[in-house]
Amino acid sequence: MGGKLFKNFSFLSATLSFFILIGIFAVLFQYAQAALHEFGIDFLYSESWEVDEDDEGGLFGGWIPIVGTLLSTLIAMAIAIPLAMGIAIFLTEIAHEKLVKPVSVAIELLAAIPSIIYGMWGLFYFAPIVQSTVGGDGVGLLTAGIVLAIMIIPFMAAITRDAMNTVPPVLKESAYAMGATTFEVVKDVVMPYAKGGIIGSIILALGRALGETMAVAFLIGSVMSIPSRITDPTTSIPVLLANNFAEAQDLEISAMYYLALILFVVSFALISLAKFYFFGRKTV
Amino acid sequence: MTVKKMFTAALIASITAATVYAEELKGRGASFPAPLYKVWTSEYYKATGIKVNYTPTGSGDGVKSIQKRMVDFAGSDKPLKQKELQKGKLHMFPTVVGSVVLAYNLDGVKDGELKLSRKAVAGIFDGTITHWDDPAITEHNAELTLPHAPITVAVRADKSGTTFNFTYFLNQIDQEIKVSKKPTWKAAKVIAGKSNSGVSANIQQIKNSIGYIEYSYKTKLGLAAAQIENREGQFITPTLESFQEAAKYATWKPENDFYAAIGDPAGATSYPIVAATFLLLPEEKNAANKKVTGFMEWAYANGDAAATELGYVPLPKETKDQIRAYWEAKGIR
Numbered sequence: 001m002g003g004k005l006f007k008n009f010s011f012l013s014a015t016l017s018f019f020i021l022i023g024i025f026a027v028l029f030q031y032a033q034a035a036l037h038e039f040g041i042d043f044l045y046s047e048s049w050e051v052d053e054d055d056e057g058g059l060f061g062g063w064i065p066i067v068g069t070l071l072s073t074l075i076a077m078a079i080a081i082p083l084a085m086g087i088a089i090f091l092t093e094i095a096h097e098k099l100v101k102p103v104s105v106a107i108e109l110l111a112a113i114p115s116i117i118y119g120m121w122g123l124f125y126f127a128p129i130v131q132s133t134v135g136g137d138g139v140g141l142l143t144a145g146i147v148l149a150i151m152i153i154p155f156m157a158a159i160t161r162d163a164m165n166t167v168p169p170v171l172k173e174s175a176y177a178m179g180a181t182t183f184e185v186v187k188d189v190v191m192p193y194a195k196g197g198i199i200g201s202i203i204l205a206l207g208r209a210l211g212e213t214m215a216v217a218f219l220i221g222s223v224m225s226i227p228s229r230i231t232d233p234t235t236s237i238p239v240l241l242a243n244n245f246a247e248a249q250d251l252e253i254s255a256m257y258y259l260a261l262i263l264f265v266v267s268f269a270l271i272s273l274a275k276f277y278f279f280g281r282k283t284v
Numbered sequence: 285m286t287v288k289k290m291f292t293a294a295l296i297a298s299i300t301a302a303t304v305y306a307e308e309l310k311g312r313g314a315s316f317p318a319p320l321y322k323v324w325t326s327e328y329y330k331a332t333g334i335k336v337n338y339t340p341t342g343s344g345d346g347v348k349s350i351q352k353r354m355v356d357f358a359g360s361d362k363p364l365k366q367k368e369l370q371k372g373k374l375h376m377f378p379t380v381v382g383s384v385v386l387a388y389n390l391d392g393v394k395d396g397e398l399k400l401s402r403k404a405v406a407g408i409f410d411g412t413i414t415h416w417d418d419p420a421i422t423e424h425n426a427e428l429t430l431p432h433a434p435i436t437v438a439v440r441a442d443k444s445g446t447t448f449n450f451t452y453f454l455n456q457i458d459q460e461i462k463v464s465k466k467p468t469w470k471a472a473k474v475i476a477g478k479s480n481s482g483v484s485a486n487i488q489q490i491k492n493s494i495g496y497i498e499y500s501y502k503t504k505l506g507l508a509a510a511q512i513e514n515r516e517g518q519f520i521t522p523t524l525e526s527f528q529e530a531a532k533y534a535t536w537k538p539e540n541d542f543y544a545a546i547g548d549p550a551g552a553t554s555y556p557i558v559a560a561t562f563l564l565l566p567e568e569k570n571a572a573n574k575k576v577t578g579f580m581e582w583a584y585a586n587g588d589a590a591a592t593e594l595g596y597v598p599l600p601k602e603t604k605d606q607i608r609a610y611w612e613a614k615g616i617r
Contacts, residue, residue: 001351050468051443127489137436137475137490222441224468233475239441243478247344247443247465 028261034254035060043258049224049240051252060255062262064224068234069139069263071227073209073214075145076152080209081202083149084156091157092164104161110156115231119218122147127219136231137221144220146237148212152205163197202226203212203271210267213238237263308335309575313346313359316445316498317380317561321359323590324583331586336489336579343445344465348562350374357576358564361445362465363543373567375614376541377607378560379580381597382533384450385522385557387487387507389415392429395508399424399519402556407459407513408435408494411470416492424519431492438470438486438495439499441476449559450496452547497556499527500595514556515548526555527597534560536603538610558597565616573616581617582607 035043039060046061087107093099126147127138133144167190175185191198221233222243237259245256325336335517341349343360350358351372369376386405388398400408402421407413413420416430426585439498440447443465454461461467475490477483480501487495487507494510499522502509511519520526531550536542548556563580565573584607588598599607611617 051464051466076397123489131491135474137488137493139475139490213564217441218479218482222478223474224473235441240363243476244443244466247342249344 017279025261025264028257028264031257032254032261034251035258036254038251039255039258043255044262047062047224047226048257051248057251058255060252060258061228062237062255062259065235065237065259066224066262066266067226068220069210069236069238069266071141071234072148072220073143073206075142075230076209077202077206078150079149080153080156080205083158084153084201084205085154085198087157087261088160088164089190091161092167093182093186093190104158107154107157110150111158115151115212115215116218118147118151119215122215123218130231134231136229137233139219139221140231140233141220141227142230144216147215147219148209151212152209154210156201156205159201160194160198163194163201166197167193203275207267207271210270211238211263213242217242292477295318308337309357309572309579310337310355311346311357311359311563311576312339312341312349312355313564314343314361314445314561315340316343316361316382317596319500320380320437320587320591320594320596323594324579326588328579328582328591330583334566334575338342339410342443343448344443345484347372347564350566353566353569354385356565356569356572359561360564361559361561363545363560363562364541364564365543366540369541372545372564375565375567375616376562376608377580378536378542378544378562378603379583380591380599381527381558381560382595383508383522383527383530383555383558383597384446384453384496384497384500385495385499386512387484387502387509387567389487389491389496389508390430391491394507395506396511397425397428397511398508398510398514402457402511406454406461409437409454409469409471410458410461411472414472423565424513433492434473435471436473436490437469437471437476438483438490438493439474439476440466440483441478442466444479445559445561446480446496446616449545450548450557452545452559453557456548469542481569498595503595512556514552514554515550516552516554518552520553520555522555524592524595524597526553527558530554530556530558531597531600533602536560536606538606538613542610562598567614570616577611577616584608 005045043062045063047063048059048061051058091103095103124145127143130143131138171189171193172185173224175189218254220236220239222235222239223233224235227234241256241260248256285333301543316337321338325338329335340615343362346360349355364376386400401424404413407420414434415432416435417432422430445465448465450462451461451463451467455463475486477486480498483495483497484501484505484507486495488505508520511521514520529551533551533554534544534546536544546558546560549558565576584604591598608617
């Protein structure tokens with residue numbers, strides 16, 4: 001009796017998440033209908049985001065926030081991946097035992113900081129540093145990208161470290177016995193063995209960077225323009241939604257659901273791509 | 285008492301509490317007057333025991349929710365035209381006057397030192413003036429040393445009544461600039477922030493920036509604000525006195541539900557960027573409307589000190605009397 005109940009319960013839990021996923025997609029799709037009919041696929045390439053005087057219609061396009069989202073995520077990943085890998089390798093292969101615990105705890109605590117705090121710190125402390133070293137206005141694509149990187153590093157590093165810890169010592173010891181250097185052990189034994197966990201950590205961090213709202217809203221400048229330099233302000237999909245949702249009406253709301261749908265599809269596509277790539281490699 | 289009984293009792297208590305709470309007045313909308321409404325509602329509660337709940341969600345949301353009759357009253361910085369009022373079956377009247385200042389971040393230029401002509405203000409925000417040492421700015425600021433640095437313009441990222449009021453002023457100078465709650469700015473370097481506090485933070489952080497914010501944020505954060513040239517060609521420092529002067533020139537008439545944007549008023553001593561904020565009431569809900577006007581009656585009589593303290597300008601006595609007569613005429617007093 002108990003066994004059957006438990007089986008049903010776990011089955012329900014598993015299918016529920018699937019239905020929620022489908023449900024969210026359906027709602028986004030339905031609410032985006034008006035904008036889908038009005039702008040069609042051109043929405044993706046149009047740079048305009050203007051409301052008519054009477055608040056009823058307007059001309060909306062998603063090109064700028066889509067580009068902003070992808071660029072800020074790209075900058076974040078470019079900075080975060082090497083650093084997170086470095087942290088994980090240091091903690092599992094190089095650091096002295098006494099050092100591992102405090103550094104791990106510090107990194108995990110970093111992951112627990114709410115994103116709004118990263119945003120405030122970024123705006124009031126970090127943006128002026130960026131302005132004085134790289135130029136620009138302080139807030140912009142680069143600042144948002146760097147702070148995003150700082151936000152996802154602990155996450156990525158912690159999962160990667162756990163994955164690397166699962167490498168059986170026997171494997172590493174054999175490699176060392178064959179005369180391999182630490183670098184060679186990491187490259188040829190640890191990395192291949194922990195590949196699943198490492199790619200998993202990158203995927204999860206990517207998902208977080210794509211959808212991050214609060215910190216980016218503080219730092220990206222929220223301007224509807226394509227950046228011509230890396231320090232220029234621009235906007236991203238979640239930032240545009242957060243700034244405009246409360247006041248929008250009719251067609252603008254629908255255009256925002258369209259954008260949300262795009263973000264949903266883009267995250268979904270990126271994550272599935274990474275997953276398939278990863279599974280594809282593993283079977284070889 | 286068993287646990288079950290206690291639970292039932294708690295449930296009943298919470299339901300009764302909920303019904304008592306339903307008696308309170310609910311409003312939402314403009315965030316520009318929200319700090320003042322917060323003080324008014326809490327003092328009104330202390331004085332009368334009647335609870336008025338105001339949620340600052342923005343003017344656009346306020347209008348939307350009163351049209352759908354989700355609230356008892358709504359706040360809007362943008363006055364609605366007659367046509368819109370009739371369509372939505374709404375009453376409208378002003379509550380208080382506020383102002384918009386141009387705050388800047390320039391090394392070596394203190395509060396009130398920078399003078400901006402009408403031409404310069406319009407030029408900075410439409411992108412024809414891009415540097416601080418542009419002749420249009422320096423001709424009135426001979427005693428200041430302004431850098432040859434690009435101007436960063438700080439604006440709102442969200443739709444805003446403050447933006448509406450500011451673009452209304454710009455439109456008086458240059459017809460090309462449209463009056464809007466969220467225009468597309470043509471200036472070369474633009475940084476947008478959410479709400480008055482977001483714009484203020486950007487101005488504080490970015491050197492050589494200028495942006496428009498509500499007066500109370502300027503005083504609260506100690507930002508430097510410019511003197512602005514008014515209609516009569518005088519440069520006016522933003523102070524409560526110059527706002528009061530400006531409020532005298534508002535042309536409110538009960539016949540058109542007090543529709544008036546008072547930006548750019550006449551008068552040699554008037555500060556040019558001032559604006560009233562309004563309340564909207566649903567025509568058919570007389571009982572609730574009487575409660576709202578009761579609250580406003582109390583605020584008109586007892587709330588002026590609080591308004592002045594927060595940097596708002598109370599309505600002139602004549603206007604208040606006109607509004608009382610308007611309530612009388614509509615049967616909602």
